[in-house]
Amino acid sequence: MSNINEVSELRTVKIAQVVRSYVELAGHGSAGGQRSADEVAALFADNAIFESPIGGDVHRGVGAIRSAYHSMWDGREQGVNLVSLNVAGGEAAVHVQVVLSGQRVDVIDVMTFDDDAKIASLRAYFGPSNIVTL
Secondary structure (H helix, E strand, C coil): CCCHHHHHHHHHHHHHHHHHHHHHHHCECHHHHHHHHHHHHCCEEEEEEEECCCCCCEEECHHHHHHHHHHHHCCCCEEEEEEEEEEECCEEEEEEEEEECCEEEEEEEEEEECCCCCEEEEEEECCHHHEEEC
């Protein structure tokens, strides 16, 4: 019988793996955007929500989330670098730098996870002050 700390640690490791998969898929060449969008959508729970940026459109459910990623990523090349990742309980705060079209965007993603370590919600925090021309 495992204790609560072992279960918590396993969940933390699984959530960190999901976040790293998300970041890896988010960085792609222009031809890879469609495949990456489909694979990223598979990381979300069926009834998940996605809001990017905060105050923007809220996409509910895997189908809407897949469509949102397609519209953002299809035909666009971008690099994504993981700066920091903090997991606590069933939540993660993630700082990434997205490089595309001669710009770098610093983004803080706040994610919650269900019991299966699927993304239940993802809210992306960034605005004009977080965009730097390279």
